[in-house]
Amino acid sequence: MKITDLPIPDQLKETIVKSGITELYPPQEEAIKAKVxxxxxxxxxxxxxxxxxxxxxxxxxxHILENGGKVIYLTPLRALANEKFDEVRKYADTIEFHGRRISIGISTGDFDSTDYWLERYDLIVTTNEKADSLLRHRAKWIDTISLVVADEIHLLNDAERGPTLEIVLARLLQINPSTQILALSATISNVDExxxxxxxxxxxxxxxxxxLKEGVLLNDEIQxxxxxxxxxxxxxKDSATNLILNTIKSGGQVLAFASTRKSAATLAKKFAGEIEKTLPKPLKRSLEHDAxxxxxxxxxxxxxxxxxELVRCGVAFHHAGxxxxxxxxxxxxxRQGKIKVLTATPTLAFGVNLPARTVLIHDYRRYEVGYGYYPISVLEYKQMAGRAGRPKYDKHGEAILLAKTADEADYLLESFILARPERIWSRLAVERIMRSHVLATIAADFACTEQGIHEFFSKTFYAHQYDIDAIKNIIAKILKYLYEQEMLEASGNSISATRLGKRVSELYIDxxxxxxxRDSLKCEPTRVTDLSFLHMIAHTxxxxxxxxxxxxxxxxxxxxMEEHREEFFIDVPDEWEDRVTYEEFLGEVKTATVLNAWIEEKGEDEIIEHFRVQPGDLFKTVENAKxxxxxxxxxAPLFGNRKFLAQTLQLMERVEKGVKMELLSIAKLEGIGRVRGRVIFNAGYKTIEDLRHADLQNLVNLPLVGPRLARKIKEQVGGFVKKKTWEKLEKEDEWRQKVLAEF
Ligand SMILES: Nc1ncnc2c1ncn2[C@@H]1O[C@H](COP(=O)(O)OP(=O)(O)OP(=O)(O)O)[C@@H](O)[C@H]1O
Ligand SMILES: [Mg+2]
Incomplete structure (x- = not known):
């Protein structure tokens, strides 16, 4: 079926054809025939x-062009939301609609907002979590959504992400039962369900x-x-290295999956030496620049x-760290073909389009404390394998598992390559996970009686697979807790959320x-410091x-901990009475200490090394703390406590920027992080006023600043820059970039 023959508006056809797609693939044709x-x-x-x-x-x-509809595109990960947003932006550039361009928005951040501005978008790309938080705010525009696209829906099976996805879909369907749903999934065995x-x-x-050829590599032979x-x-000697060299020789690139961040980095190092030898000189020079x-x-x-160091050799690793x-x-x-081998953890297994001719699945096992080693699921294997041979980049692809013995090769062939992907199961029925969803169901007016809550949960995938009776007990237990904690109140049959309950639901916290x-703030310690608050939040x-x-x-x-004992809102548990709680407490103190080092402007490297954390984890901790x-x-004001309002606000801003108090006002400017901020501050520009009066050339000359940032600063603080001065600086900058590129 040709794109031009489809029953869609001409402008849409033109945009698709212009992007290089002229004919539908068979699955796409089937979807059209199913009247999607x-x-x-x-x-x-x-x-x-x-x-x-x-x-x-x-x-x-x-849908948008013909019915004036509104579409929400749900993805499981922020990275995937960004990729999809980039992909669909081409439509916004070309398609006109009632005398205006189609508008496409993305929303993945801040969970405590209705994002009312999303109202003006025709298509909104978002993550499942963000959609859940928007539903808790009952953003008005959500009621007008008429098409929901749920990508990677097999992730319903994911213990952390799955429940959010099923709740979001159940809620959207409750709000508007006639909303069209298009769910996209990998092949799984219970699609019908x-x-x-x-x-x-x-x-x-x-x-x-x-x-996509799937096989097992044993002693330099692929079966x-x-x-x-x-x-x-x-x-x-090493078969994996030989396979990689073979792919590169044929002009392809390799994506190698490892089970942990550490093994991804080790694997990249292992390949680097041999890969470097294959690189042509011009590429090597360019890689120097990239490094x-x-x-x-x-x-x-x-x-x-x-x-x-690895990038210089045409190799890199990729993980959440x-x-x-x-x-x-x-x-x-x-994507540009400069990196020949990329090693990654399974976070890169879903949905992304990368030019990997060969996917090497280096580890088919995972390790978990308490469980030991266990094999990954067939579904996960198929997702990783599926990154090989993407249509935009390659004519064919190969996904290869590594075996050490003939027995292992047989096992891999049977258990992964020839195996059918598993059924997927709802992961909703866990008290910790359901707690905030039960509260939100009442707080955001999706139900107002216990019966109503049951009705809502009966619309979930869980209830479809099992029986609502199975979770009624969990719901009852949660309700009891929420009454006791004064987040819900009942009058006769009807349940409503208190102000506290409403706010907790909107804040998207457990x-x-x-x-x-609340309980912490009641028992003020002898000395209240930044560490007191940092520890309190680490305790949640x-x-x-x-x-x-x-x-x-x-x-x-x-x-x-002993040194700061009198600063904690929470009592230090007895080491001998309850060792587990005590060690947990030490973990919280560590988290608080790391955050404290961060806002005291300790170098990232110093923190990473001293506390043995990885940059990604530091980033995540900072995000959570904020x-x-x-x-x-x-x-706090809802608990009748207004004493710490200024302190918690400042602390939040400092955590966000990773700076001392004195640096906060200039670190808030766009383009200035903690490191550049410190350079500027130490050069004597301590306030916005100082920057307004600063001589532009002096700013430009500061290390790590340069003309572009200097201008950006001036624009923000309202300082005037003459056009001539700016042009001169821009020329100098161009020249500098050129010299750097040649070098
Ligand atoms: N009809 C077509 N003709 C040519 N190329 C196409 C066609 N349809 C899609 N493509 C291209 O195929 C590639 C893969 O498509 P897409 O990302 O939609 O895969 P997917 O089915 O979502 O896979 P995954 O399960 O890995 O997410 C994209 O680069 C896309 O541009
Ligand atoms: Mg996809």
Whole structure:
């Protein structure tokens, strides 16, 4: 079926054809035949790279152009939301609608907001979590959504992300039962069950646009699924290295999945030496430049140094321990073909389009404390394998598992390559997870009686798979807790949320965190310091188990704890009575100490090394802390406590920027982080007023500043820059960039 023959507006056809797509892929054709363009609900389960996004795009834009509808596109990860947003932006640039351009928005941040500005967008790309938080605010524009696209819906099976997704879908359907649903999924064995739940048609296909050969590598020979085999030229002792060299020789790139961040980095190092030898000189020169870029993109740390070192060899690693900027640079470089081998943790397994001719699955096992090693699911294997051979980049792809013995090779072939992906199951029925959803159901007016709550939960995937009776007990237990904590109140049959309950729901925190904050604030310690608040928020469940102390560190933290004993809102537990709680407490003290070091402007590298945390974890802790301080600031007045309002607000801002108090006003300017802020401050520009009067050339000459930032600063503080001065500086900057590139 040709794009030009589709029953869609001409402008839409033109945009798609212009992007290089002229014919539909078979799964896309099937979706059209299932009347998805006429508003029918559909679950499309189709292999990786089979073009599921285009079906969503066709539906969405036809819907907008012909019915004036409003579309929400749900993704499980922020990174994926960004990628999808970039993909669909082309429509906004070209399509006119009632004399205006189509408008497309993205919303993934701040969970305590209605984002009323989203009202003016026709299509909104977002994450499941953000959508959940918007529903808690009952943003008005949500009622007008008429098409929901749920991408990667097989993640219903994910213990953390799955429940949010099913709640969001159940709520959207409750608000507007006639909303069209289009769910996109990998092939799984119970697609029909999901389709029944969503009252949708289902399509399952096995079609892929690019052939994907799956096989097992043993002693430099690949055994493929189809029974054929291929010998790999033996250059080195290590088979994986030989496979990689073979792919590069044929002009391809490799994506290698490892199970942990550490093994991703180790693997990259292992390959680097041999890959470097294959690089042509001009590429090497260009990689030198990129390595420098990595070093200046963020604060310089051991991790960024080792990443830069690898990039010089055409190799890199990618995992959640990297900062966002570094991740983006690495992804772009891989897309441009400059990085030949990228090692990654499974976070890169979902939905992304990368030019990997070969996917090497280095570890098929995961390790979990308490469980030991266990094999990954077939579903996860298929997702990783599916990153190989993406239509935009390659004509064929290969996904290879590594075996050490013939027995292991047989096992891998049977258990992954020839195996059917598992059924997926709802993960909703866990008290910790349901707690905030039960509260939100009342607080955001989705129900006003216990019966109503049951009715709402009976619309979830859980109730479809099991029985609502199975979770009635959990609901009753949660309700009792929420009454006791004064977040809900009852009058006769009807239940309503108190002001506190409403606010807790909107703040998107676990009710238990709110209780921790309330009870803590009641018992003021002898000395209230920044550390007091940082520890209090580290004590809430929403901080998560991010920073665990390691064994050799326990004594040092215990000493710290003793030194600051009189500053904690929460009593230090007895070491001998309850060892587990005591160690947990030490972990909280560690988290608080790390955050304290962060706002005291200790270098990122110093923090990372001293506390053995990774940049990604530091970032996550900072994000969580910012959020919980915001919650503390918002909730304290409801607990009748206004004493700490200024302190918690300032602390939140300092945590966000990672700076001392004195630096806050200039660190808030756009483009100035903690490091540049300190340079500027130490040069004598301590206030906005100082910057307004600063001589431009003097600012430009400061280390790490340069003309672009200097101008940006001046624009923000209202200082005047003559056009001539600016042009002169711009020329100098161009020249400097050129010299750097040649070098
Ligand atoms: N009809 C088509 N003709 C040519 N290319 C297409 C067509 N449809 C989609 N593509 C391209 O195929 C690539 C993969 O599509 P897409 O990202 O939608 O895959 P997917 O089915 O969502 O896979 P995954 O399960 O991995 O998310 C994209 O680069 C897209 O531009
Ligand atoms: Mg996809």
């Amino acid at each position: 363009l006429e508003g029918k609900n559909l679950v499309l389960a189709s292999p990786t790279a089979s073009g599921k996004t285009l079906v969503a795009e066709l539906c969405a834009f036809k 999901i389709a029944e739940w969503l009252r949708a048609e289902s399509i399952t296909t096995e079609w892929r646009p690019v052939t 493929y699924k189809e029974g054929d085999s291929r010998k790999i030229e033996k250059k080195m 420098e870029r990595i070093l200046v993109a963020d604060e310089r740390t051991r991790i960024s140094e080792s990443l830069a 990297l900062g966002g900027r570094h991740r983006r640079i690495i992804e772009d470089m891989f 009710p238990v965190s709110a209780v921790t904050i 469940p929403d901080m998560g188990p991010v920073l665990r102390p390691y064994a050799q560190e326990l004594d040092e933290i215990a000493v710290q 959020w919980l301080l915001h919650a503390t600031h918002e909730l």
